[in-house]
Amino acid sequence: MTSGQPPLVSAADPKSESARVQGTDVGFAQLRNAQSMATDSIPILAFPAFRSAIVNAPRQHRRIAALFGASVANQVKLFCVLAGDAEGLLYVGSTVVDGGTFASMTNDCPQVSLFEREIAEEWGIVPEGHPWLKPVRFVRARGANAGGERKLPDNQSGIGAMEFYRVEGEEVHEVAVGPVHAGVIEPGHFRFQCHGEQVLHLEISLGYQHRGVERALLASPAKRVLPYMETVAGDTTIGHASAYCQATEALAASRVSGRAHALRAIALELERLANHVGGLGALANDVGYLPTAAFCGRLRGDFLNLTAALCGSRFGRGLVRPGGVGFDLDAEQCKSLVLRLDTAQSDVKNAVNLLWETSSVQARFEGTGALSQQLAEDLGLVGVAARACGLERDVRHDFPSGFFRLTQIPMSVAQTGDVFARAYVRWLEIQRSYAFIREQLQRLPSGASLSACNALQPNRLCVSLIEGWRGEICHVAMTDSDGRFVSYKIVDPSFHNWTGLAIALRNQEISDFPLCNKSFDLSYCGHDL
Amino acid sequence: MIKEILARIQQGHRTSHYPREAPNLPDRFRGAPVLDSTRCSDTCHECVEVCPTDALRVDGTRIALDMGRCLFCTECTRVCPTGAVAFTKEYRLGARHREDLVVTQGFEPRRKALDEKTRKLFGRSLKLRQVSAGGCNACEADVNVLGTLVFDLGRFGIQMVASPRHADGILVTGPVTENMSLALRKTYDAVPSPKIVIAVGACAISGGPYIDHSQVKNGVDSMLPVDLYVPGCPPHPFTILDGLLGLLDRLGGSSAPSRQARVDAVFNPSRTRP
Numbered sequence: 001m002t003s004g005q006p007p008l009v010s011a012a013d014p015k016s017e018s019a020r021v022q023g024t025d026v027g028f029a030q031l032r033n034a035q036s037m038a039t040d041s042i043p044i045l046a047f048p049a050f051r052s053a054i055v056n057a058p059r060q061h062r063r064i065a066a067l068f069g070a071s072v073a074n075q076v077k078l079f080c081v082l083a084g085d086a087e088g089l090l091y092v093g094s095t096v097v098d099g100g101t102f103a104s105m106t107n108d109c110p111q112v113s114l115f116e117r118e119i120a121e122e123w124g125i126v127p128e129g130h131p132w133l134k135p136v137r138f139v140r141a142r143g144a145n146a147g148g149e150r151k152l153p154d155n156q157s158g159i160g161a162m163e164f165y166r167v168e169g170e171e172v173h174e175v176a177v178g179p180v181h182a183g184v185i186e187p188g189h190f191r192f193q194c195h196g197e198q199v200l201h202l203e204i205s206l207g208y209q210h211r212g213v214e215r216a217l218l219a220s221p222a223k224r225v226l227p228y229m230e231t232v233a234g235d236t237t238i239g240h241a242s243a244y245c246q247a248t249e250a251l252a253a254s255r256v257s258g259r260a261h262a263l264r265a266i267a268l269e270l271e272r273l274a275n276h277v278g279g280l281g282a283l284a285n286d287v288g289y290l291p292t293a294a295f296c297g298r299l300r301g302d303f304l305n306l307t308a309a310l311c312g313s314r315f316g317r318g319l320v321r322p323g324g325v326g327f328d329l330d331a332e333q334c335k336s337l338v339l340r341l342d343t344a345q346s347d348v349k350n351a352v353n354l355l356w357e358t359s360s361v362q363a364r365f366e367g368t369g370a371l372s373q374q375l376a377e378d379l380g381l382v383g384v385a386a387r388a389c390g391l392e393r394d395v396r397h398d399f400p401s402g403f404f405r406l407t408q409i410p411m412s413v414a415q416t417g418d419v420f421a422r423a424y425v426r427w428l429e430i431q432r433s434y435a436f437i438r439e440q441l442q443r444l445p446s447g448a449s450l451s452a453c454n455a456l457q458p459n460r461l462c463v464s465l466i467e468g469w470r471g472e473i474c475h476v477a478m479t480d481s482d483g484r485f486v487s488y489k490i491v492d493p494s495f496h497n498w499t500g501l502a503i504a505l506r507n508q509e510i511s512d513f514p515l516c517n518k519s520f521d522l523s524y525c526g527h528d529l
Numbered sequence: 530m531i532k533e534i535l536a537r538i539q540q541g542h543r544t545s546h547y548p549r550e551a552p553n554l555p556d557r558f559r560g561a562p563v564l565d566s567t568r569c570s571d572t573c574h575e576c577v578e579v580c581p582t583d584a585l586r587v588d589g590t591r592i593a594l595d596m597g598r599c600l601f602c603t604e605c606t607r608v609c610p611t612g613a614v615a616f617t618k619e620y621r622l623g624a625r626h627r628e629d630l631v632v633t634q635g636f637e638p639r640r641k642a643l644d645e646k647t648r649k650l651f652g653r654s655l656k657l658r659q660v661s662a663g664g665c666n667a668c669e670a671d672v673n674v675l676g677t678l679v680f681d682l683g684r685f686g687i688q689m690v691a692s693p694r695h696a697d698g699i700l701v702t703g704p705v706t707e708n709m710s711l712a713l714r715k716t717y718d719a720v721p722s723p724k725i726v727i728a729v730g731a732c733a734i735s736g737g738p739y740i741d742h743s744q745v746k747n748g749v750d751s752m753l754p755v756d757l758y759v760p761g762c763p764p765h766p767f768t769i770l771d772g773l774l775g776l777l778d779r780l781g782g783s784s785a786p787s788r789q790a791r792v793d794a795v796f797n798p799s800r801t802r803p
Contacts, residue, residue, distance in 0.1 A: 158711060179709065179712045180658075180660055180693075180712050180716050182691035182692075183673075184659040184669055184672050184673045184676075184689055186661045186664075186666055187661055207708055208663070208708045208709045209663050209664070209703070209706060209708075210663070210708055210744055211744050211745050212743065212744040212745070213739075216742055223580070223604070224582075224738060226602075227581045227762075228738055231762075233665060233666060234664070235666055235667065291537065294677070295536070297674070297677035297678065297679075298540075298678055298679050300674075301674055301677065301679055301766075305555065308558065309556070311557060312555060312557030313601075315667050315670075317602065318559075347539065347540055354532065354533065357532060525663075525664065525665050525666050
């Protein structure tokens with residue numbers, strides 16, 4: 001029930017007629033990554049049509065990038081963003097739910113499970129027939145249902161106080177871990193159903209890091225927005241800040257110089273390098289192979305220090321800003337960065353190759369925590385976890401924006417879906433990100449690194465995707481008639497991938513949990529927001 | 530085995546000589562703020578208005594910056610017309626008392642060791658249980674690197690342990706979310722007394738970017754007594770390390786006499802150390 005051709009406007013040229021696109025076969029409007037469109041041209045579908053578009057999406061090789069509620073003009077609507085990786089297009093549709101319930105789609109399309117639970121918790125709209133309807137972050141509902149009757153187990157009794165899936169029988173036992181773990185890591189609760197050493201089922205319960213980012217984005221003064229974005233997931237500061245800036249620039253119809261795009265891309269790949277190198281070191285540690293663990297721990301810092309050379313902060317705080325980047329590099333600085341990069345990369349190669357040459361390491365990596373390609377597709381995995389299962393999904397390749405419209409990084413894919421595949425994809429990406437950064441540092445485009453960003457245009461929507469080091473970061477921003485955010489949805493790649501970890505643990509040894517966990521390397525705070 | 534040995538030779542010795550040698554920080558490092566109120570006019574509040582966490586306060590023409598809230602984003606320096614606010618490369622930011630984090634003019638490191646009794650207990654062996662209570666994982670990451678061979682926390686007798694029952698104190702990051710407050714309380718209670726609490730990062734000190742959110746508690750000292758504050762968003766690993774060593778009086782030349790100095794005071798009165 002789309003109304004012909006919804007007008008669609010590119011960020012670069014708000015009046016471009018050539019940017020008009022067709023409505024799609026499923027009644028959703030099409031748009032590209034980091035483009036904005038008028039909110040009144042988002043199709044409002046009857047729920048059955050909305051439901052069938054989502055349920056049928058996987059058959060058309062489209063993923064659910066985001067499914068969320070938003071309170072627009074005192075009415076809670078559901079919005080869905082589908083991602084067509086092959087055609088590089090995004091599809092946006094909405095629906096209005098009557099009576100506070102809708103027919104759950106999870107049994108027909110498992111990848112919406114967590115999204116539906118989130119909608120139920122945030123907005124008090126219940127997906128009827130959801131097979132495992134439980135809180136996601138243990139928060140109270142907002143919008144019209146705020147303070148109203150809770151349809152989910154109440155937070156009164158405390159976070160994590162709920163029924164867990166249980167396996168019963170002789171010699172079956174339960175292991176509960178967290179929220180406080182043995183290492184220096186974030187809090188989360190893991191509940192294992194075990195038979196001896198074998199894990200029959202793992203249920204992951206998060207929400208401990210919930211600090212109200214999405215709600216605050218609508219309520220807090222504008223000066224707080226960038227700090228929020230930089231701390232959605234601290235190890236993905238550049239990724240989330242880039243997704244936010246890309247969205248604001250599209251909503252404000254502002255241009256960013258090629259130089260700023262290049263510096264953002266360099267920072268994004270440096271972030272990937274640092275985290276992948278650190279991740280491989282941690283994997284080595286988890287199998288008790290200490291040389292690589294020790295070397296990579298130091299080398300991760302060397303890459304963080306390269307980011308600090310760029311902007312003073314090891315995590316890239318203050319670098320990516322609406323309108324460009326906050327710091328520039330002169331020719332001398334570029335030269336010195338290339339030298340330091342080369343030195344670090346040579347040591348990384350030496351340290352990481354030890355992993356592939358050591359049979360005891362390979363014996364632990366291979367076949368551990370394997371996921372099939374079909375499962376990865378059904379669960380809607382993104383990023384390294386998806387590519388390790390042979391799925392060709394990479395925002396830089398499928399939905400290129402910013403500097404990746406000009407230069408591509410080859411996609412890194414492996415087939416076996418196990419710890420080895422996830423580790424090897426990261427190693428491939430390390431080498432390719434290194435080559436990319438090295439090349440770009442030697443030929444930075446000229447121009448200003450920062451230009452003024454206009455005010456946000458009223459009544460527009462933008463979907464902004466960035467391939468962070470974990471995978472697809474999706475921000476969906478919508479403005480009201482005053483040009484303020486009326487809705488801001490953040491989907492960290494971890495939100496898609498935590499279920500993948502739970503499923504990968506089935507029939508594994510419980511002692512392999514740390515190894516599997518580290519191979520997915522997911523964010524708690526990015527999930528909990 | 531031979532390839533590991535060859536790799537070890539290539540990788541070299543990487544442990545820093547801190548505190549004997551100052552760390553090599555990047556040119557653009559944003560450390561302690563310095564303020565010059567004499568440059569301020571009565572009517573100018575630009576820095577106060579842009580500060581995302583209201584770390585800056587103006588009283589007449591006197592400005593004050595609370596490092597416990599500061600994200601070191603330097604938005605204030607971007608808008609200040611007279612250069613009254615600047616950030617230096619000073620990384621030694623840890624302090625024992627909350628009010629010592631407020632800067633009104635120049636900055637001198639405000640480290641102070643634990644009282645002698647506690648220092649005698651923990652000075653040469655401090656075991657800490659880390660609790661992440663709602664942050665963004667950047668502070669956790671930079672606490673974690675203290676265990677790498679660059680910082681090698683173990684050489685100072687400081688160690689992160691797996692159980693609070695094995696710990697002498699807790700090191701908290703994050704603003705303390707409602708959802709983590711019970712777990713934090715239980716962890717603290719499980720640590721045997723006497724025990725210390727260390728708050729690392731703007732979140733743990735004041736709530737940081739999440740100040741006054743209904744979902745958070747505005748930092749650790751809203752529920753536990755804090756013995757050391759390490760400001761930053763996140764603090765540099767050397768800032769954290771310096772804070773820990775200052776607390777244990779392991780820096781030499783700090784406010785309290787070092788162990789060597791105390792030994793010398795008894796046995797070699799003629800020998801003086803800086």
